[in-house]
Amino acid sequence: MKLNQEIHYKEVQRPNQVWIWAIVIGIAILMWIGFFRQVVMGIPFGSQPGSDMEVIMLWIIFGIAFPIVMLGWLRLITEVRDDGVYVRFVPFHLTPRVFFYKNITRYESLNYRPLRRFGGWGIRWNFSGEKTYSISGKHGVLLEVNGERVLIGSRAPERLVEVMDRVSRNDNK
Template sequence: MKTIDFSEVQRFKIWWAWIAVTALNVLFMYAVMQQVFLGKPFGPKPAPDVVLIFIESLLLLFLLFLFSIKLKTHIDSTGIRYRFYPYQFKETYIEWHELKDAYIREYNSYFEYGGWGMRTGGIKFGKAINTSSSSDKGLQLQFNNGKLLLIGTSRPDEIKLIIDDVIASGKINRRV
């Protein structure tokens, strides 16, 4: 078996969410500048200064939160490690022998799992972890106990080669 060392870091890439949050930040930053620093009321019924500052602070925190979201995946000869920051405080490790099957598949994050992030698709689809990468492909893992986990990837071809190699080496015993 070849040496396996695959790492991928994906970030939150829903462009319309970035535009919406950034636009709101710009609007409230402008409101704070106008009303708090220049003394010009913002709008016909201006909110108190403290309210504008509070809302802008929340929007900035939310923007930082979006920026902090990332899915780290590492695959090596012993198994798969992943961490979905900031939701998981420590890395999850899956050894190859825990798996009944592993393969790349196309998925629809909205219809199968109800969106992006750490999601559950019920009994049929299992759990999913994705960041809305530019790809609609993921690494589908089927555990020996029947549970399912899908890890989104923007590099499916590379992972497929690794999984094929792991299966060929007998580390994953495909059972029907």
């Protein structure tokens, strides 16, 4: 891996499905209501209320941290550089996962069904041994790397393949 490589293509994706936002915000609102009722007003929250400390911990995790992570930090960054394709799923990857051109035997743009093929979006594996990095949509680029199949979700898979073609040809010269 060379230092100071040129980034030939960069795509940053964030969750854009309304239903994800609704679920995250709904959970956060429920936690805020529970915190306010039980801790601030002293009215037990729920039919089997937990202790105030349990409510505070759930409020911190699901009322504050979870929405910040899901709606503020969560993103999929895909970069095409001189030596390969770099994928980073923030905040789960501290450093990018690198797929070097020398290890990629084949790649193609494709449309797929995330729920059927992988059970949804995110970092996932299926029973066929495929792995995916996806955040939304049904388009991506399928790489065969060292005998493994890795699907990278993309909003512009044709462009990603086009840049990979150009850069990998230059890398092999």
